Amino acid sequence: MRIGLVCPYAFDVPGGVQFHIRDLAEYFIARGHEVGVLAPVDDLDADLPAYVTSCGRAVPVRYNGSVARLTFGPVTSSRVSRWLEEGGFDVLHLHEPVTPSASLMALWASTEPVVATFHTSNIRSRAMHAANPLLRPSTEKIRARIAVSEEARGTVRRHLGGDAYIIPNGVDTRRFAPDGAVTRWSGTPERPVLAFLGRIDEPRKGLQVLLAAMPTILDAIPATRLVVAGPGEVAEIASRLDPRVRSATEFLGAVSEEDKVALLRSADLYVAPHTGGESFGIVLVEAMAAGAPVLSSDLEAFVAVLGDSPSGRTFPVGDIGSLAGTVLELLRDPAERERLSALGLRRARSFDWDVVAGRVMAVYETVIEGADNSPVEPMLRAGLLSRLRWPMRGEV
């Protein structure tokens, strides 16, 4: 199958959407499909994978309440058209199609069957409502809408109407599979290890909640170790800590992927005290895939990742007492942690790329079948008037 993927954000800048597209493209290429990715780039000299075509330099613009690196304008437009023409794709898969960037332009110019994936859960309604009459005819070209989470699906329903099918982000779970090795973070019954991952100075990651719960935890199990992996200013946070908590806490700073995996594999308990801003709990999937028992705040995204018969425990967002109580309960109950670990390993498999990409492929096939069975689209009929209705490829 010839698949065209369009990324609205600069491909050489790290981000969830970019990683998702990269992994999806590489998964399909490894299985013999022909895949092309169209994306803006930040650095024109950046070393891009062979399957990526640049549609121009991304420009920082204020949109939807934050600065995004997007691309637009006539140069982009003609590059989008050329890429579509040269690609001859069987299916076009656009990401964030209502973001004013490459995806929207590809949607406008496309004649292929279109699949769209919605990632964000925080589209500002004002912009969307204002632009709706403009966007509507374009969004009607989309044959299948995918949302990466329940929240993203809610956004689609509110702002575009209709529904979206949920396919979560994929994780390469095999990379995290437990190997039984003892590392410097392996705990013992007397000295259990709690793991935290995420920026330490970003309040939404919730490190402050966990640190506030530590005195109670140390009162009951004095040798507990808290291992914190994530970038941020350590000195500033450490200086404010109770000396007992300070000596129980190891700040690793930003860690390599290998260390992150090793930490999750060895920890007795992975704690995710996030207070908001998570639309998809990928870090929870990684912890579960590594066999770490999970204790997380009850954010909507996290509860969704843990599933209907939860493969992890939760506590109310920001509730320090409940967090400390549950940590102690779990640290004292190895059988329960064993059970959570087994449930987590199983749950994580449903987020593996094998499952996720299989579903995306099922969407492609369904959409292509629908397009093959459609009568000829009016815009493909020859004639003067039809040219006025939709901009034809290359006309822009």
Added chain:
Amino acid sequence: MDVLQVTTMIALVLLAVAWYLSYSASRLDRLHAKVEGAVSALDAQLVRRAEATLELATSGSMDPATSLLLGDAASEALERHTHHPLSHDLLDGQTFAGREGTETDLTETLRAALPEEAVTALRRDPGSPGAVALGRVEASALRVQLARRFHNDAVREVRRVRAKGVVRLFRLAGHAALPQVVDFDDDLPPAVVD
């Protein structure tokens, strides 16, 4: 204003109106085409699901009682498909021919016939005819879900455009019947999902 100017103005306005009507009609035409494609994709997936279920029933990997139940539900669905085919012009009085009931029955039978133990047993021997058929049931059931959702989204878009005043006033939809959403239980058996 001289006559020429007035005539030009009127001509321009008429041209604009004509363009807008033509644009709206083609937009609606495109949406109708999308619904037609989606409904035939759904139809094809439903047939595949029933055939895969029949294959599972006759694979010899299930107990006779379960096989009989599955075979019965699958043949019922296939029979409805052959006896009440969707008309050639899908928008000409198109409804889903009352097949929702039989498809829901098939979904429920699959759920009852495939509890966790049965799925685990089938998957134990990945090469066996039962496991292969189960794989097909899974794949087609997932595609039924997708096709039905995509179809219903397309139907909602058509209905929204057709509710517009200009579309109704100028009868831009022609004789095409108003497409209906298709509603039936298409949940995958829970044991198959994980």
